[in-house]
Amino acid sequence: MDVSVNFHVASRQSQFRVPSELIRINFKHVQRLIEKQRLAVDAEVAKIKAADLSPPERLAALRKTIRGFETFQKKLRQALDKDRDYHARLEARRAHLCQLAQWAKPSPDGDMVLNLHNPNLIQWYRAEHMALIVDYLIKSYVPPSPSSTSGKRFKSDSENSGLKLLASIKDNYPGLDKLIDHDIFALFNRIFVSIVQEHDLDLVVAWFNDNKSFLKKNHSNLEFEINYCKFLSLIDQGEVKQAIVYSQTHLSVYSNRDHYGDGGQAMYEANSAKLKHIGGLLVYVSMKEEPSGEKVALMPRYRQYQQLLSNERWVSLSQCFMDNFNQLYGIPHHFPLYTYLSAGLVTLKTKSCYHNHTNTIFGNQANGSGHNTPAHDVWGMVDRKFRGPNHYYHALKKINHCPVCSPELFQLARGLPYAQLITNVFNNPFKLPNGNIYPFDKLLAPSDNHLDEKSILLRKNSIKDPLTHQVYNISDCVRVYPA
Structure with a gap:
């Protein structure tokens, strides 16, 4: 399959989406900044025009207005610098993609095919x-x-x-x-x-306040999650009275269906289910404070309250x-690196993958399917012994370097479909001692131009490299791709 320019353009749309969103957000910020400054100036001018102000008071109000304008200009310059930077990113990415046209040639379907050897x-x-x-x-x-x-x-x-x-x-x-x-x-x-x-909630609260208008418009549930985490943190720290006051102020509104508007039924039900456990959680905390509370709190019936105070809320x-x-x-939502790795791994994954039974990664794989959860942490298994041998590579006395079977990429490749391939590009390929690989049938079948020469070599149990003209014994050839 040829790699085209259109493929790269389509796969890199997200690179242009982020700067475009940043430009839009920055523009909205400038609009709010201008509107806020306009209202402030109107108020200051009305104050200066007031008849009951003395000249020193008018002068002080005028100086305050000037200082406000200086701060406003500084913020505008910062926003302008950001806008230039975001546009520079878009231009750099456009120029980066346009470079592909230098190393491509037209194809019959109207696309541009890249020369991968350039x-x-x-x-x-x-x-x-x-x-x-x-x-x-x-x-x-x-x-x-x-x-x-x-x-x-x-x-x-x-x-x-x-x-x-x-x-x-x-x-x-x-x-x-x-x-x-x-x-x-x-x-x-x-x-x-x-x-x-x-x-720590400080950074996420600050980010929420900076983007509150967008989040409200898109019916975000982030504010509830922040307040819910804050409430549970107060409970966890023993500040029960403060937690009750906090819940009455910041959480009670989420039990009202009208707070969610149209299309918020699912969010209302999910949040209500969490709020229903608040009363039981307060009772659970009070029980823990009793002399025998620790033993009672560990009973299975209270497991859901233990779970509420676990790290799951974070x-x-x-x-x-x-x-x-x-x-x-x-x-x-996914790392672009994972997307490209998955695209490559899916072309390599075959039914023979995950059949290395000496590898503890695949120890619990039922019928070699490769789609069960591994029993061990695979990310630390980088030793060469975990890569083989399986029944193919053991016979070849080679190490299995298959990326699909590697401990580093096993989890990523585990849920990918198999490549729908019957044979390799070469049918029954063999590697000569000099490293060159040829279809074994073509090495054995003599051509019309060299019929006599190949017949003599075959009688001597030898073959000749078509490119280098080196002669090797057939037993020195190695099959490199098991059918």
Whole structure:
């Protein structure tokens, strides 16, 4: 299958969506800024025109108006700089894609087919691969836990491995920072880590307040999740009275169906189900404070209340934040790196994958289907012994380097469909000692031009490399792709 320019354009739409959303959000911010300044100036001018003001008071009001305008101009300049940066990202990504036209030729269907052997195109792909890796590292970075760093919390992005990699390769890949919305991804990672690892609500509350109008318009449930987590945190800290007051102020409104508007029935039912457990949770907490409360609290009947005070509430909040963040900026829900890896793995996955029974990853695979949950953590199994041998590679005395079977990619490939292939591109390919690979039938079948020569070689149990003209014994050839 030929790789076309249209394929790359279609697969990179999300790269243009995020800056476009940032431009829209920044423009809305400028509109609100101008409207706020207009109202403030009208109020100050009306105050200055008042007849009961003395000249010194009028002068002070005028100076206040001037200071307000200076602050307004500063904010406008910052918004203008952001707008220029976002437009520069779009232009850099457009120019990056337009480079493909230099290494493509027209095809009969009207598309442009790329020459994959062009060295400039190979360098272009290297830059793309680095962008995918940086994107993945920025989003998925998890700092060391506070317990392993003497209680130190990471509020800065300076330790983010993705940003470190981006800074280290910027000289080799100029303009790569324009292909990645690293500031947005770093913001997402910082807020996500503060929720899941640090159990801190400050950053997500600030982000919610900055984007409240969008979230309200799209019927977001993030505000409820924040208030619910805050309530449970107060309970967990023993501040029961404060938690009751907080629930009356911030949670009681969510028990009213009219609060959700049209189309909010599912959200109303989900939130109401959570609120119904609040009364029982307060009783459960009071029981724990009694002398024999610890034993009573551990009974199976109270397991649901133990679960309410577990880390599940932070996971639920982080998932809600992630969904809203992706919706706001138009970010794909899956890592782009995973998307491209899946596209490659699905072409390699065959029915013979996951049949390595010496590998503990596949120990619980029923009938070799490869679609059951593994019994162990596969991400740490990088030792070569976990890659083979299976019944094919054991006979060849080789190590199984199949990406689908590798511990690193096993989880990603586990749910992918099988490649609908009967044989390899070469039918029964064999590798010669010099590394060249040919279909074995063509090595044995003599051509009309060299009929006598090949017949002599075959009688000697030898074959000849068609390219290098080197002669080898047939027993030295290795079958490299089991049928």
